[in-house]
Amino acid sequence: MKMDASVPFVAATLPLNKGCLNYDIFIDDLIDASSKLEVYREKIRDSKLDSSWFMPTLQQKEALASSMMEGTQATLDGVLINQVTPNEKDKNLIEVANYFEATEMGYRYLSRNQFTLDFIKEIHKTLMKGNVRKTIGEIGEFRTKQNYIGKMDEDHAITFTPPIFGEVPQLMENLLDYIVDPKDSLRPLVRAAIIHAQFLTIHPFMDGNGRVGRILIPLYLYCCQQIDLPCFFISEALEKDKFRYYKLLNDIRTDGRWSEWIQFFLKNVTSQCDKYIKMITRINQLYDQDLSRACEVIHSGNIVDIINLLYKYPVVSSSIISKCTDLPSATINRYLNSLVECGILYTDGKPRKRTYFYYDLISIIRD
Structure with missing residues (x-):
């Protein structure tokens, strides 16, 4: 029976039942994504330029891409210029700067600690500071009201109603348990896809859930030692297929199609790895060329x-x-x-x- 989008969703807890996944659908994509992520990891390790120099620039691009998915109007040039001459009146640029700060804060925290609910709340607080959105409810706190997800058009028709607010603390405790101590045998990349989807299904905050959910992806992979630094960002790939992204997330809720969502997620991991591998190759070539030219003069x-x-x-x-x-x-x-x-x-x-x-x-x- 078709789910009524206006009725609060009853979310299942993690880990998923084994019958929820059809490995035949995504196993080849998991192999490809795991292989490409390792190549990307080695590419960063072998770079002639230390990753601490170019990681902030990749973070700026991710901050822009993730914010654009929520309707933020900004450009890469504007974001980079804002580093030099901050515009404290442009909320679009403040929103992107907040995302960058939240990513940096997350990296510093997870270098010494593990995930906690307070940490996730702190990410949200950093993202939403400066009154960047007309937020209903307190920033950095789980919602105490019902929220809705609607179409981005004139009628704003409801496409999904998250679980009732009274269930949020319990669902987030369950999600945290899964992040810190999972009881399944899935690979970290598959778990990252599940964690992202579950977080967005819970929708624990009144606003900013998409951005928090996307920040959690590289931070989780970093904690699982899949990457050496939390500098693998997927928002750019998702933004290009954002309507498919939203549709597949909804299909999990209406039809339990977890395998199709995981396949989509893994394909985007592979695509983004390919892009980053080429980017770092070009950055290394440019670095060699321009350092040599600079030393001549x-x-x-x-x-x-x-x-x-x-x-x-x-x-x-x-x-x-x-x-x-x-x-x-x-x-x-x-x-x-x-x-x-x-x-x-x-x-x-x-x-x-x-x-x-x-x-x-x-x-x-x-x-």
């Missing part, structure tokens, strides 16, 4: 630090470099001018407080 070991910083800040200013190094302002400006003259950087041309753009890297990130 600037005969100082300090130029290595400047070039490295460009991968963390593809849009940069002398003040940012000053905060990150011990170099005097006059030296920084001389280096930046030399990088402009040799065509590595481009500038907005302002007489003071110039902004510099590393367009060759930005182009790689945009693709």
